[in-house]
Amino acid sequence: MQWLIKIIKEWVIAQGYTTLAEVLATIQGTRFSIYRAGETQTVPSGVWTKVLLNSTHFDTKDEWDAANSRWIASEAGYYQANWGAGFRPGIPDGFFMLASIRINGSRHTNTQSHSSGHNYLAAHAATLHLL
Incomplete structure (x- = not known):
């Protein structure tokens, strides 16, 4: 020993x-946990819109930039990301919702679902490789 x-x-x-x-x-x-606090955010149809995540439950390495809704890794490596996006009231029936994580401005991983007109939560998990 x-x-x-x-x-x-x-x-x-x-x-x-x-x-x-x-x-x-x-x-x-x-390790960090972030969320949107306060008023809901209006997301227009047909365009990519950044969700403004303005509150933090915890951030072990102080890497979350709440002012810009951006995580900046302090070192290269592999990271497990788990996330969800909720929409209410629901997206009209016949439409779909697409949400993604971006790395350096480019879409990296997406989640997509068709709506039935009800409130909706999309959840996703991905392994990110940051250089």
């Missing part, structure tokens, strides 16, 4: 960490 402790200690020193909190933040990775 001492050999493992030695390896971990050498890694911590090599990375330049000075506190346990810094080490844990790296090991635990990025």
